Amino acid sequence: MEKYLKISPLKILEKSSHKELGKGNLGVLISRAGVGKTSCLIHVALDRLFRKGKIVHVSLKDTPEKVISYYNVICLDVFKSLDMEDEQEVRTFLDKNRIILAYLKESFELDRLSKNLKNLTEDINFKPDTLIIDGFDFEESDSNAFEEFKEMAKEFQIEIWFSALSHRHINKVNERGIPFPCSNFDDLFNLIIQLQPTQEGLFLKLLKDNEVKLTSDITVRLDPNNFFVIEQ
């Protein structure tokens, strides 16, 4: 399983101040539509799973079947690339440590999520380390919502990773260089990472690292086919 950590996109955090997001904290992966937010977020989940953590993947747009199929496709790439022998065992291990919660037809409410996390913890003794939230609408949200997420992260002692959708036609960034739609509440996030397709290739760029002022670009290059880190 250590093999995976060498190709994980979250290798970028090795260059960050805390090397990880950390319990009680919020992180966000921001990119334009169609670049691969969900795939990249699944790698964030795999990174945690391969570190023997537990994951709750919250999907606000896709059914569990679809999310599982994303995981399966990405895992297949990982298994092939790393030439894993005990594939079945690893799959079972990943399945055991991941639960998908889907909120369809705009049924998502923070209280429901909180209740569901409580159910997982109390009723089936599944205590997640990381919450992955895919499809949350940053544009329709205000800082209150993220403050509540932060509270939740502290209460359940989890880290929460979000995906956020940016737009090609909105170039607005705040004074700290954080693009829309995260620019209004970047103070509530510990880590902000941008997935950037450029002519030179696909990059992950660290835009915010806790309270550290970033003086130079912290980036890693990704293979656009599978989002594995390409050593430079």
Added chain:
Amino acid sequence: MISDTKYLRNIGISAHIDSGKTTLTERILFYTKKIFAVHEVRGKDGVGAKMDSMELEKERGITISSAATYCEWNGYNINIIDTPGHVDFTIEVERALRVLDGSILVLCAVGGVQSQSITVDRQMNRNKVPRVAFINKCDRSGSDPYRVVDQLRKRLNHNAVLMQTPIGLEGNFSGVIDLIGMKAVYFEEPFGEKVKTEEIPPSLLDEAMNKREELLDAASMFSDKLMEAILEDSVTEELIHEAVRKGTISRELTPVFIGSAYKNIGIQPLLDSVINYLPSPVDIENKALDMDQEEKEVSLFSKPDAPLVALAFKLEVSPYGQLTYLRIYQGSIKKGDNLVNTRNKNKIKVGRLVRMHADEMEEISKANDGDIIALFGVDCFSGDTFTDGSINYAMTSMLVPEPVISLTISPKDSKSNNNVAKALNRFIREDPTFRSWVDEESGQTIISGMGELHLEIYVERMKREFGAEVETGIPQVAYREAISRMAEFNYVHKKQTGGAGQYGRVAGFMDPLDEGDYEFVNQIKGGVIPTEFVPAVDKGFKSCLKKGILIGYPVLKVRITVNDGQYHPVDSSEKAFTQAAVGAFKQAYLKAKPVILEPIMKVSVECPSEFQGNVMASINQRRGMITSSAEDGVFTTVEAEVPLAEMFGYATALRSLTQGKAEFTMEFSKYLKVPKSVEEELISKHKER
């Protein structure tokens, strides 16, 4: 009969038990002149309602088997599949829903949306069946159709809109107000045959106006023309019908009608709604699997001149012989045609072609796409697909899962003994996942299927339909054994007890196989085992796989490689090498660290969201692994993988945990190694035996 498919409706009438569904069907047949008198379900006249053709249904006043019937209304042909209303008989419901294009969801004006309505509605959702709702029993004390509409919205997530308002309620219920025509509608003559329209009573006008506004608001979401007409105050009845039809077929709108089947109120407008709002076969896209292209999904075309594709969705024993109900998806069938069964390529010649009307029938010469008909004397299983032979399509997958649970049955008396065989023969034809055989060792009859409830239903049917009472044993899980590592063998079978001796040596190794159940690899060089004896070696190993040494269940996923051996020019024989292989297997098997595998079921539980925690806990207690939970506002679906051995009695447990508001389905997923503690228990039980 009307031949244009556009003028055809294939509908079901679905509801929970005792919501008056059978009475409603009876009235529909009466108004469409298919019958000339009406009877009660639990009829004092001893005749019973028309659609209840089975003994049990007559006795309980419920409908278990899906009898099909047809009728005509205003120039349209309607096939009615009477779907079961009891939650336990879901196999029948699912099968009936497969062939429907639309449905009437019957609700009780007093009881409202009950847990079984939720179940039935979810089944229709899964099968993407558009529906209109009918709130029945408005004449009963405590009836409140408005409350039921509210429940339809809140509990079933329907965009429900009233098409009518009641004139009076309970004992005073006398008619309905049509919110499109804005007329009061009354039903006269002894059985409501005469529909009379009048002006709306002034005291009810305001309420009718308000509800019409709601209707127009809801319908206008599906038609820009209607939206414009509302703004310009030029709304026509046609525009409303068109918009409601569009919303209904897309399953984004549920028009709600009200009435009392028992009091003969509101049935004719409901029949109009079937014509106006439910889809014809041409409005629905149906898919088949092309067997020549690895079951690739292909679209079917509702045209009479297209190659025939028809699904046998129900078999029934009738007084006239075996009846096979068919839904024609494309093409046509006429007397004398040759049909090909996709499953076994058997050809059949169409003899008698009939339309069924519960227990009676009408002979026809031809039926087209979209139609539901019955054939006599066709040897097939339920779920088989028939074509004209020019294509190789199947409506359902040919991959039938292996049964995962078995039960011994023994007839209680000699009469039952005779009937059990008849019943089993019938059930095997109806349901490919149901099997039956006689155990060679014990001589006991064993039935096997896909779950506890699955087998319980058949035991109940044996009793009810065939008069065969049986005692059942404890359900047995279909465990399997498999090896976990490579082990070598080198075994000599030698016997010299006078006469011709027996000699054979077999050497090689066994190792776990990733895919497939058994593989025999012949690596023998130099003829150390003569070629003619190699199949005997293979046969010997195969015979050992039927019963593993650990707990006596079949052995899976094993590869045997034979790379050495020895023979004797006189004493070697096929028998000797078969025995040598058996000895070699026994020699290596335990060294290969066998493990016990158990069937793991993919379980899906649907429940109101407030029960999510309870449901998860119940799965966790059963060694289950929860994979996901999906909410859609009102309901949550929890998906999990659970060992079958832990699922016994789950239906009852789930009912009590969720006040009967949850339901679950399960299907076989895979075999997995049992935990150590379970393994020890199983081995010890096996040793005791």
